[in-house]
Amino acid sequence: MPSRLLVIVAALRLAASVYTARAVPIPRADSSRDWSALERTTISKDQQRNELIMELPAVDLPAGTMVDQAASVGEFPVNGSIYAFHAEIVDEHGRRLSNDFLHHMNVMDPNERELFLPISRRILASGSETGEIRFPWLLFGARVRAGERILANAMLHNSTMMSYHGVRVRLVLSYVPEKRPWPLFSVLPWQLDVAFPVGDKTFDLPAGHSERAYEGSPAVPGKLIVIGGHVHDYATTIEFWDATAGKMLWHGEPVAATPGQPASVPMGKLYSLMRIGVSVLPSHRYRVRVIYDNPTGHTIPDGGMGVVGGLFMPDRKAAWPSTNPDDSLYQKDLRHFMGPVEQVAVTVPLEHMHMDH
Numbered sequence: 001m002p003s004r005l006l007v008i009v010a011a012l013r014l015a016a017s018v019y020t021a022r023a024v025p026i027p028r029a030d031s032s033r034d035w036s037a038l039e040r041t042t043i044s045k046d047q048q049r050n051e052l053i054m055e056l057p058a059v060d061l062p063a064g065t066m067v068d069q070a071a072s073v074g075e076f077p078v079n080g081s082i083y084a085f086h087a088e089i090v091d092e093h094g095r096r097l098s099n100d101f102l103h104h105m106n107v108m109d110p111n112e113r114e115l116f117l118p119i120s121r122r123i124l125a126s127g128s129e130t131g132e133i134r135f136p137w138l139l140f141g142a143r144v145r146a147g148e149r150i151l152a153n154a155m156l157h158n159s160t161m162m163s164y165h166g167v168r169v170r171l172v173l174s175y176v177p178e179k180r181p182w183p184l185f186s187v188l189p190w191q192l193d194v195a196f197p198v199g200d201k202t203f204d205l206p207a208g209h210s211e212r213a214y215e216g217s218p219a220v221p222g223k224l225i226v227i228g229g230h231v232h233d234y235a236t237t238i239e240f241w242d243a244t245a246g247k248m249l250w251h252g253e254p255v256a257a258t259p260g261q262p263a264s265v266p267m268g269k270l271y272s273l274m275r276i277g278v279s280v281l282p283s284h285r286y287r288v289r290v291i292y293d294n295p296t297g298h299t300i301p302d303g304g305m306g307v308v309g310g311l312f313m314p315d316r317k318a319a320w321p322s323t324n325p326d327d328s329l330y331q332k333d334l335r336h337f338m339g340p341v342e343q344v345a346v347t348v349p350l351e352h353m354h355m356d357h
């Protein structure tokens with residue numbers, strides 16, 4: 001190891017002794033809620049390397065349709081810390097399809113609470129434009145526990161003339177097994193959505209200039225380590241503010257990797273050698289704000305979306321509140337996340353949707 005890297009590691013270890021990982025709640029055993037009627041998401045361990053393969057149930061994807069897949073249930077098979085993931089789409093023969101088929105997918109833990117709201121914690125999300133999310137494994141990881149129950153859902157769209165059968169969304173997760181000295185910091189995923197607190201995260205996008213915002217306070221004090229955003233076409237910017245202090249903490253503008261590709265908002269790293277994270281406090285209000293400029297001259301149904309999310313490190317003494325399954329907001333959010341559970345999936349012709357990504 002080069003000596004400079006050793007110095008960095010030593011410095012970070014010192015910092016780690018200040019922010020011990022103890023503050024991060026270890027996911028509890030599942031409550032008595034019964035998810036047995038749901039389809040299964042499988043999470044299996046790769047035998048060669050420290051990777052988990054999460055596969056959602058297969059759905060048929062007829063030509064020119066959008067498929068809303070109901071929530072499915074799965075559980076992590078190992079203890080560890082996740083530091084990278086990406087989504088893949090495969091057909092019934094296990095062949096890779098383009099990630100353009102993926103509108104979005106979400107994974108949540110119904111037994112843990114979200115940072116800004118008393119709803120289930122979103123732990124992973126990906127869309128066609130997301131690509132791979134990766135953090136320095138030495139520094140940051142999001143802890144998972146063997147037996148930890150998750151719910152996953154997805155929306156797929158097929159704008160081609162071909163129908164596909166047995167299509168699966170797959171997430172490949174890289175992790176560090178437990179009982180290693182790293183990652184030095186145990187962090188938690190978080191989200192703040194302009195369409196919080198509950199319901200569809202897309203909204204009708206009016207013609208011309210428009211904006212939408214939502215404000216909330218974190219349940220516990222801590223530091224935002226990484227922040228990123230997700231927006232749809234015609235978004236000009238997405239911002240994250242300390243509304244109490246009247247200060248913008250981060251903003252991102254969508255850029256296409258190559259012309260014609262869906263634009264994505266670059267991830268912001270809020271850490272450096274000198275500084276770890278941006279502090280957030282329960283006594284302050286924080287605002288996510290998205291600004292659009294829709295030049296089409298008409299409202300685009302479900303055309304807008306704006307969400308920021310990333311990694312959060314709670315303060316050492318912070319006690320994370322538990323979820324309250326009797327809370328009405330928690331229940332509404334859960335019901336919405338579950339989607340069309342009676343039908344497994346709802347298929348809609350694409351011309352009725354205008355959710356270009």
Ligand SMILES: [Cu+2]
Pocket residue numbers: 104127230231232305
């Ligand atoms: Cu979206």
